[in-house]
Amino acid sequence: MLLGDARTGKLADNIAGFGRALRRAGLRVDSSRIALAQQAAQLVGVDDRQDFAAAMEAVLVSREEERGVYRELFDAWFRDPEVANKLLAQMLPSAQGQAEAVKRRPRVSEALAPRQRFGNAPKPPDQEVEFDAAMTASERSRLKHADFNAMSASEFHLVERLAREIALPVPRIPARRTRPGARGAQLHWSRTLRNASHTGGELLLLRRLQRNREPLPLLVLVDVSGSMERYARLLLAFLHAATRGHRRRDVFAFGTHLTDLTPAFKIADTDAMLAAAGAAIDDFAGGTRLGESLATLRRDHARRLVGRRTLVLVISDGLDTGEPELLARELDWLTHHSRRLLWLNPLLRFEGYAPLARGAAVLHRHAHAMLAVHNLARLQDLAASLAALLKN
Numbered sequence: 001m002l003l004g005d006a007r008t009g010k011l012a013d014n015i016a017g018f019g020r021a022l023r024r025a026g027l028r029v030d031s032s033r034i035a036l037a038q039q040a041a042q043l044v045g046v047d048d049r050q051d052f053a054a055a056m057e058a059v060l061v062s063r064e065e066e067r068g069v070y071r072e073l074f075d076a077w078f079r080d081p082e083v084a085n086k087l088l089a090q091m092l093p094s095a096q097g098q099a100e101a102v103k104r105r106p107r108v109s110e111a112l113a114p115r116q117r118f119g120n121a122p123k124p125p126d127q128e129v130e131f132d133a134a135m136t137a138s139e140r141s142r143l144k145h146a147d148f149n150a151m152s153a154s155e156f157h158l159v160e161r162l163a164r165e166i167a168l169p170v171p172r173i174p175a176r177r178t179r180p181g182a183r184g185a186q187l188h189w190s191r192t193l194r195n196a197s198h199t200g201g202e203l204l205l206l207r208r209l210q211r212n213r214e215p216l217p218l219l220v221l222v223d224v225s226g227s228m229e230r231y232a233r234l235l236l237a238f239l240h241a242a243t244r245g246h247r248r249r250d251v252f253a254f255g256t257h258l259t260d261l262t263p264a265f266k267i268a269d270t271d272a273m274l275a276a277a278g279a280a281i282d283d284f285a286g287g288t289r290l291g292e293s294l295a296t297l298r299r300d301h302a303r304r305l306v307g308r309r310t311l312v313l314v315i316s317d318g319l320d321t322g323e324p325e326l327l328a329r330e331l332d333w334l335t336h337h338s339r340r341l342l343w344l345n346p347l348l349r350f351e352g353y354a355p356l357a358r359g360a361a362v363l364h365r366h367a368h369a370m371l372a373v374h375n376l377a378r379l380q381d382l383a384a385s386l387a388a389l390l391k392n
Contacts, residue, residue: 011046012038018077019060023227025073026150027066028350030227030319030357033059049078062350144376147349148230159376160234164270166379168242170215170311171387181208216339217248217306221293222261223316224253226285231346231373235315236261236277238379240270250304254293255283260301289322290314290359294330305337311386312341315373320359327359331366340368340389344382348372 019034036059044055053074061070143159151159180191191207220239224232232253243249251261264276278284297304304310312334320327335341343363347353349372355364364370369389372378 011041014078015041015056018056018073020226021073021077022060022070024149024229025069026147027060027069028062028347028353029060030317031321032357053078146376147374148234149346149374156230156234160237162376163234163238163379164241166238166242166376168239168383168386170218170243170246172215183208215246215248216311217309218243218246218250219304219310219312219338220249220251221290221297221312221314221316222251222253223288223290223314224255224259224281224284225288225317225319227317227319228315228346229285231317232315233274235344235373237270237274239313240265240273244268248306248310250301252293252297252301253277253281254288254290255281255286256289256292257283258293258296259283287321288316288319288359290316290320290363291322291324291327291330294334295326298330298333302337305334308337308339310338312338313344314341314363314367315344316363317345317347318343318355318360318363319357320363322359324358324362327362328366331362335366335368341366342386342389343367343370344373345370346372346374349374 015038016034019029019037023029037056040055040059041052044051046052053071056074057067057070061067143155143162146155146159148156148159185208187206187208195205195207196203222228222232222236236251239251249262249265251265253259253261259281261277261280264273264280267273267276331341345355348370355361355370369385371382371385373382
């Protein structure tokens with residue numbers, strides 16, 4: 001078992017990498033829990049494997065059904081020094097290369113799989129899951145309510161396709177331009193007078209102008225840090241298909257810096273868009289610095305915000321590693337130059353979740369609402385939630 005020497009900092013690196021693997025497997029592990037795990041390891045020591053595993057489990061596992069996933073990952077992570085060194089080099093492990101006859105849970109196997117580029121979909125196993133009339137109602141319901149991060153590769157591949165069929169009608173508001181209509185506050189004088197010329201100058205019928213209605217301009221900010229890997233890809237695919245034909249939509253990815261994905265979103269094919277986005281993002285699976293990314297948005301792309309009409313969607317788990325003061329300043333600017341700022345947070349899948357981390361607390365204070373987007377059912381509810389929030 002490779003545990004490392006706490007005095008050299010190697011143990012802390014191993015625990016941090018293990019925490020990221022747990023997060024990828026769907027466990028609720030943030031930076032504060034990883035810090036607690038490192039403290040627990042210092043207190044308990046690493047001489048006794050069972051004591052060390054129990055101490056880590058006490059601070060990293062919060063739900064009974066997660067214990068099996070944790071224990072399998074612990075055994076895979078802290079077994080072979082060669083494996084662990086490769087895992088640290090890749091951020092996530094590549095234990096599949098070790099020939100073992102152990103059958104692992106899909107969540108564990110995928111958490112231990114080599115990380116792919118953002119634009120590449122998880123490869124499903126040979127036995128595909130087909131969504132057709134042969135599926136039972138319970139299977140359909142399970143997929144509809146299953147967390148994206150807890151699915152096998154084949155299920156994720158299928159659900160990603162289903163997400164592209166969900167409609168997201170962005171609420172419409174009156175535009176500046178007008179057109180002839182039956183109702184309206186303004187008179188259409190040219191048409192009214194033209195009609196009067198046929199009735200001897202009598203104004204028998206008043207023609208009117210009514211304002212066009214157009215969808216709100218849309219600005220999407222997508223977190224592409226390691227903990228958001230699956231959510232980012234699937235939600236980009238969903239938004240690309242659901243807002244196709246939208247005249248004003250600007251999309252940015254943020255990790256350690258801001259990346260403009262708007263050119264990629266202009267590609268008609270969703271798979272080609274994902275490939276182009278993957279080529280553009282060079283900080284995938286890194287940290288999250290939303291404050292610095294928003295500062296870049298304000299400095300270089302402020303004109304993407306149309307007056308105060310733009311609807312801003314921030315897709316993130318809120319585990320920001322930047323300075324909260326900078327984040328607060330930039331969010332102040334963003335909220336004052338947009339109609340609504342909505343936080344789409346996949347961590348709402350956890351019962352009793354509260355945004356207690358520093359970055360999450362700042363984002364929660366500035367966002368007009370926080371919505372869950374962790375399964376198909378929540379995506380289907382998103383359109384209704386947007387309409388309700390934008391009534392005022």
